[in-house]
Amino acid sequence: MNTATVMEGIAMVEFFGALGDPDLVFLRYALLLSLLASVPLGAVGTLVVARRISYLAAAIAHSALGGIGVALYTKEALGWSWFSPMLGALLSAVLSAALVGWVSLRAREREDAAIGAIWVSGMAIGLLSIYNTTGYVDPMGYLFGDILLVQLLDLKLAAVVGSVIILTLVLAYRPVVAVCFDPEFAAIRGVHSPWIYQLLLQMTALCVVLMVSLVGIVLVIALLTLPPAIASLRARSLWQMILGSIVLTALFLVVGLALSFTWNVPTGPVVILLAVFIYLVSLLAGRFRAKG
C-alpha cells in the first residue's frame, strides 16, 4: 500500500468524521439526500432504461433549466420571493415531460427533432433568463450540481417526492411494467397505455428535480441510466434490476460524495465518473465471464 492510498484512506475516515461537525450541515444534508433520492432514482431509472427512453429523460432533465432561469429572473425582477429555482425546475420538468410524452405518442414523423426542440428550448429560455437577471448568477451549479446548494427543503422534497413515487410504483407496478414491455397488449387488456406512459415520464421529471442540487440537470441522466444498466447485467427480473439499481445509486452517491469531499472537487462529476468506471468494469467482467 503506497503513501497516497494511506492518505486517501485517512481522508475518507475524515469525511465520516466531518459528518458530525456542526459547521458542515450541508454535508449531512447531501448524504441524507443521496440516501433518500436513491430509492426513487433507482426504481424510475430502471423503467427508463428498460423502456429505452433515456433520450426522453435527458430532454426532460435539460429543459428544467428553463424553469430555474425563469424562477431566478422573476424572483429578482418581480419580487416573487416564493418562486424558488427548485419550484421552477419542478414546473418546467413536469411541463416538458407532458410535452415530450405527447410528442412521443402522437408525432408520426420527426419525433426526435421535436423532442430535441423541447430539450434546447428549455435550456435557451433558462440561459436567457439568467442573463437578464441582475446580479451574478452562476448557472454551473444547476447544470452540474453544487453540494452547497443542498438545503433542508431539498431533503423534505426528496422525502415527499420519493414516497409519492414509491407508492405510485407499488400500486401501479403491473400496468407500468406491462406498458413498458408491450404497450399494445396492455391497451388490449384495458390498461390506459398513454396515461401510464405519461405517469412514467412525470416520475422521471420528479427524479430529475430531486438531483438538481447534488449532481445537476446535465449529469442526472447518467445517474438515472448507469445504475440500472449495471444492474441489468445480472438481473433476471425487473424487481431484481430495481433493487440492484437502488443499491448502486446509493453507493455511487455516497462514495462519490466522500471522494469529492476528500479531494475537494465538485461532487457531481465524481459521482458520474465513478458510475461510468463501474459500468465499464462490469461490462468487461461480463465479457470475460462469457468467454470463460
Added chain:
Amino acid sequence: MTEAAQPVICLEGVHFAYGSQFALEDADFDIHAGESVCMVGPNGGGKSTLIKLMLGLLKPDAGRVLLFGEAPLRTRHKVGYVPQLTEFDPLFPISVLEVCLMGSLNGRSFGFTGRAEQGRARALLDSMELGGLARAPFSSLSGGQRQAVLVARAMMAEPELLLLDEPTAHVDVASAARLMEGIRALGEDMTVLMVSHDLSFVARTVPKVICVNRCVHVHPTAELSSEVLNQLYGHELRMVQHDYEHRDSHGGHCHG
C-alpha cells in the same frame, strides 16, 4: 341478426391508409365462432394492419370493424392476442411468469397479483411444458418457447377469440406443431385467427384462408392453388400437394 349467427369478427368495406399509402381497400369478410382461419399474404400487404383494426388499435378510414357485434374497443377484452416475437426488446429484464401474468391485467389492476392468478399462470405454463422455466428470464428462452409463453399469456384471460400474428416465424417445424397442439388443448372450441407466411403450416392447420394484399379474398384452403398464390404474392410459386396419408395432413406446401 340473431345472437347465434352473429360473427365473431365482421369487416364491412374497410379502407385504411398510412398517410397517402393505402394499406387496405374494401376489406369485407366474417369469421364465425369456432372457426380456425389463417391470413396469408406478402410483407406490407396489410395483414398486421387488419389485426390492429380488429383490436381497435387502428381506426378504419372508411367502413366498419365489429368484434363480437360491437366496436373493438368495447369487446377486445374477450380477445387473446399473440403479437410477433420481433416486437419485443430482447434485453427487457422480465421473467417468464411476469410475462404470463400480464394476461390477467385489466383496467383496475393495482397492487400485486393474487394467488389465484399466480396459480393459473403456472398451470398454463405447465400445460405449455414451461413450468420449470417460470422464474427464468424471458429473453433466455428459444423462439418456440417464447411463443408458447405469449400464448399462455393470451390464454390467461380465457379468451373467446385468439389472434396470433406470425406465431410460427423464427420457430422450427416441430416447435410450431407443438405450439398448435398446445393451443388446441387449451381451447378446443375457441375461434382462432392467425397470420402466417408458412403456407405448409397453413395447409396443415386450417380449413379457411384469408389472402391479403391490400385487397382481401377468402378461400377454402383446399382451393388454394398456385394461380391464387401467384396473384397474391406477385411472384411465381408452385403449390405441391402431398398425399394425406403420407403427410398426415390435408394440404401441401409451396416452392418459390
